[in-house]
Amino acid sequence: MFLRLVKGALFRQKKKMLMIAFTIALGASLATAMLNVMLDVGDKVNRELKTYGANINVLPKEVSLLDDLYGVSDGSGVLSESELGSLKTIFWAFNIVDFAPYLNVKARISGRDGEFRLVGTWFANHLELPTGEALDTGINNMKSWWSVEGEWPAGDDASAAMAGSIAAERAGLAVGDVISVSTGGGNGESVSLTIKGIFAAGSDEDERIYVPLSVAQGMAKRPGAVSSVEVSALTTPDNELSRRAAQNPKSLSVKEWETWYCTAYVSAICYQIEEVLTDSVAKPIRQVAESEGAILEKTQLLMLLITILSLAGAALGISNLVTAGVMERSREIGLLKALGAGNAPVSRLILTEILITGVVGGVAGYFAGLGFAQIIGQTVFGAAINIKPMVIPLVAILVFLVTLVGSVPSIRLLLSLRPAEVLHGR
């Protein structure tokens, strides 16, 4: 009989129930989309932010110490180029997106006055990793925001160079120019380079001329040496634990240490980099790392707010529709009470109707939400959003709670209905 009553009410009020289901579906779809995006947005935003440069700087220990103590960044210590592949062997190897080594050399350009700062680097280096995998990395990936006139040099082009806009202006360089560079006041061996591109970075990088790392190593007579490495890594926003660990990892308990080490905090990744690069000090570029964390947190907060607001909107919609439904059915409810139905059975009847509608709306909304999530993923991040199974129970609980909360006013109205009033008008 109970099911007949429920079925009858559902089919009799088809339009109203469809409206309630639609309202629930709308709330559920937004919650599904936002929760899926929110749970996946960390990687997406991180990858997006990686296009704006490195967030970890690796220096030789000696250089770092001098820098810390005296603010002098010059020193004799170097890192080994041959060890760089091991960056992709650390615990968070998959979070290392790109890296590029640098070796600074002061040089003169034939026919031009003054010294120029040459920076040896990988433009686009193909790296065979110790793990057997291969990686293409270099500054063409890491400096993707540079405005380049001309083209990026090919990875295997040992005579290519890129000049910063200020350096190019000072030396009167144009794309395609061939220059001869040498160290030691022009007494050293000169190297002939072709300017493949002139870039504008909007920073002091514009005063530099980038050359292949091997060229810089040859000019500096330091084969295999690297003075610094910039690493672009996907990281988790810092928290109290990571900040404590950054100060001194040894201050952590074993459990805390494991948690920290196995979480992609920038400090944990730095620690792991130091483990694989001999005599190195890896430091987060704080502004970048913190901005990433802040942007990520704000993006997630925004998603959470949209989820909460959409669910609150759905609850209000449900509340109005169900209350209107109860008012319309006040005679029927009054009759049930007159026939001896207590408040609990009548409430159970109405709640069952609403929850069935909620399940229908919730399921439809979930699948619609998956579609919305993909639309958001493609539109905003240009990539698919990974569907998180944990969203299913979350949305189910939220839909249940929202439906229940939305039904509260109607249940209160229902409880206050007196058969004498609705059947006889008093």
Place this chain on the structure above:
Amino acid sequence: MALLDIKGISKIYGSVKALQNIDLAVEQGEWLSIMGPSGSGKTTMMNIIGCMDKPTDGKVILDGIDISAESARNLTAIRRDKIGLIFQQFHLISYLTALENIMVAQYYHSMPDEKEALQALDRVGLLERAKHLPSQLSGGEQQRVCIARALINYPMLVLADEPTGNLDEVNEGIVMDIFRQLHSEGSTVVVVTHDPEVAEEAQRTVILEHGRIARITYNVGRESRKGE
């Protein structure tokens, strides 16, 4: 002891005195009519007897229970167990068939029993209309379903509010025949009506005016009337 004993009840809505100091007793098996013009307090009286309202003052004893002192929850249970309600507007649930409308009363009382519900429909002559929705029934048929629903749980007191108010003469006759049969079987019937002909069918008619009992008339002369 009377099945229903009303002792000095009053009902006041704000400044309106709907009922004033009413005393009335209804014996087991009696057929009582309550008559009066609009606003005389008939419906208020019915609501109080039917456990759907409480008096402001006084006591109402139904089957030994002071229903004027019971909680709303207990009143629901008393109404379910002891009273069969018949309405002028029938109040059938539109999306349930005639049979299901009767079974609803069984469901909230104890347990639905389709066979028994069909017997109740047969009793009011509507067995063949069991699967029809209220919209497919005439007014008279709807009222007969309403009566079958009121009787399905074997109430001590059948309380009818203008049971023929919306019916034509033919259907009024059918419904009154059912009431006569009920009375002859020993049911206690209280009918609230403004129709003197319907009222005269009862053994006794209480006439209300301005919330007070103006007079009580005893109707005699019908052979089938019980207790005469």
